[in-house]
Amino acid sequence: MRVVVLGGGVVGVSTAYQLQKDGHEVVVIEREESLAAETSWGNAGMIAPGHSFVWSSPAAPKTLLKSLFLKDQALRFRFSADPYLYKWSLEFLAQCTHERARRNTLLKHRLATYSQKILGEVVAEEDLRYDRNTRGILYAYRSDAAMEAGAQHMKLLESDGQVVQMLDRAGVAKVDPVLGAAPGITGAIYCPTDETGDCAKFTRGLGALVAARGGEIMTGVVIRDLQTDGGTVNGVLTNQGIVRGDAYVLAMGSFSPLLGRRVGISLPIYPVKGYALTVPIGQHKAPPTVGMVDEHNLVAITRFDDRLRITATAQFSGYDNSNKASDFTFMRSVTQALFPDGGDYEHANEWSGLRPMTPTNLPILGRARFANLFCNTGHGHIGWTMSHGSARIVADLIAGRAPAIPMQGLGYRA
Ligand SMILES: Cc1cc2nc3c(=O)[nH]c(=O)nc-3n(C[C@H](O)[C@H](O)[C@H](O)COP(=O)(O)OP(=O)(O)OC[C@H]3O[C@@H](n4cnc5c(N)ncnc54)[C@H](O)[C@@H]3O)c2cc1C
Numbered sequence: 001m002r003v004v005v006l007g008g009g010v011v012g013v014s015t016a017y018q019l020q021k022d023g024h025e026v027v028v029i030e031r032e033e034s035l036a037a038e039t040s041w042g043n044a045g046m047i048a049p050g051h052s053f054v055w056s057s058p059a060a061p062k063t064l065l066k067s068l069f070l071k072d073q074a075l076r077f078r079f080s081a082d083p084y085l086y087k088w089s090l091e092f093l094a095q096c097t098h099e100r101a102r103r104n105t106l107l108k109h110r111l112a113t114y115s116q117k118i119l120g121e122v123v124a125e126e127d128l129r130y131d132r133n134t135r136g137i138l139y140a141y142r143s144d145a146a147m148e149a150g151a152q153h154m155k156l157l158e159s160d161g162q163v164v165q166m167l168d169r170a171g172v173a174k175v176d177p178v179l180g181a182a183p184g185i186t187g188a189i190y191c192p193t194d195e196t197g198d199c200a201k202f203t204r205g206l207g208a209l210v211a212a213r214g215g216e217i218m219t220g221v222v223i224r225d226l227q228t229d230g231g232t233v234n235g236v237l238t239n240q241g242i243v244r245g246d247a248y249v250l251a252m253g254s255f256s257p258l259l260g261r262r263v264g265i266s267l268p269i270y271p272v273k274g275y276a277l278t279v280p281i282g283q284h285k286a287p288p289t290v291g292m293v294d295e296h297n298l299v300a301i302t303r304f305d306d307r308l309r310i311t312a313t314a315q316f317s318g319y320d321n322s323n324k325a326s327d328f329t330f331m332r333s334v335t336q337a338l339f340p341d342g343g344d345y346e347h348a349n350e351w352s353g354l355r356p357m358t359p360t361n362l363p364i365l366g367r368a369r370f371a372n373l374f375c376n377t378g379h380g381h382i383g384w385t386m387s388h389g390s391a392r393i394v395a396d397l398i399a400g401r402a403p404a405i406p407m408q409g410l411g412y413r414a
Contacts, residue, residue, distance in 0.1 A: 003398065004029065004236055004245035006223055006259070009040035010203045010384055012251035014391035015376050016210050017122070022395050026215040028207070029236060029243060031222045036203035039253050040384065042276035042351040043199050044300040044311040046291055047119060047385050048137055049112035050162055050191030053153070054104045054361040055381065056095035072330060074298035076315040085316065088270040091359035102156065104360045107409040109160050112382060114405050115389030122388060126209060130202035131304040136192035138175060138292040140185050147187045150295060154189055165190040176290040182338040188292070196291040196302045199384040218243070223252070226263050233373045247372040247398055254354040256377040265368050269378045271354035273315040275327050278351065279308040279343035286341040297334045308343045310335050323352040355381050360409060363390055366397050368412035374398055375412050
């Protein structure tokens, strides 16, 4: 078949790769001049099944409420005139029961774990350089009580096979001497099988392989609409004409629902903005060597070879993806306090991007409304982690094969 993939982020490009592996002809359409130029560019780079906990948890309603009144929360929620925000928020709140949070977390963990396995296969087969670090991720705490609560929480993922080690400060120092010496850190939950790597480098490398093997990568092409005929899609209308295929994959991240609405597909995806700093390490002597999350401040810090990537904040401001210097003040100061000689903080690249969040925090995979239209979208806050498995699943569905893991919680619901 000739399959047209709409969107050239990590999800779209991974899908094109898996489809090509199955013998299909593939076309990727991306509006930016390069692949992975939007949300897949600036993420924390964590391949983190150990971070599969859903945001729609019993604690979330209180956190949302608090964020309405307090400034500088890791979560920034404001009322707006956008009716989609209210619809999405009600659906999100409905997922915040103990039972649903538990179920959604386990489904997400299953997909994340499967996805890491598929990533491993891709990396074993291809020569991809993306600053991969397989030394795990440290989820760091600033008090014994907070770590004990974190450990209780982690039992859910442990019961599902996640490898977890509880480390005191000395134990942290054995994994990363720099974090072990950082002020304020009392211990960490260590997930040694989690890993990190630069998602944009990976995506661009994979896209180059797809192109070298005959795939068509159309960058700088804006998708405007879908041409449909009864129960099938028969073309993608772009600013450069119509692109046709036998099947189509919707992988436009936060922008998928906007296109979906044009053809009667309602996708419960809302953009949640996050911020990232990319700090050159230069001649600095003490950058961290392993990815970490400061669980108290909700700041994630990853080492990509010669750079640090620092990410934080979940902000509801619709499709406004702007940022200003003050958005980065807190995350910069947290990192600088932890790793004063970690990098050139004054010359950091400042970036923001939109996480395509669903209320369940699970992506939407598979056929939607039309016989030949498949979704692979809504990967939220750990889309780099879940992208490889999602791509394999969608390729299997297009081939008419049963995916390797159950589709529970992942399909499109009209
Ligand atoms: C601050 C932050 C930190 C994160 N940290 C992590 C992490 O550590 N680990 C992890 O697993 N995940 C993380 N994520 C989440 C992850 O980055 C996303 O889930 C993932 O990048 C989504 O990929 P995507 O391909 O679906 O979307 P995108 O990367 O947004 O790709 C969609 C593509 O569609 C294109 N597009 C949209 N509309 C059109 C149109 N009309 N015409 C043509 N093209 C179009 C866009 O240009 C874009 O390139 C983080 C996200 C943020 C914001």
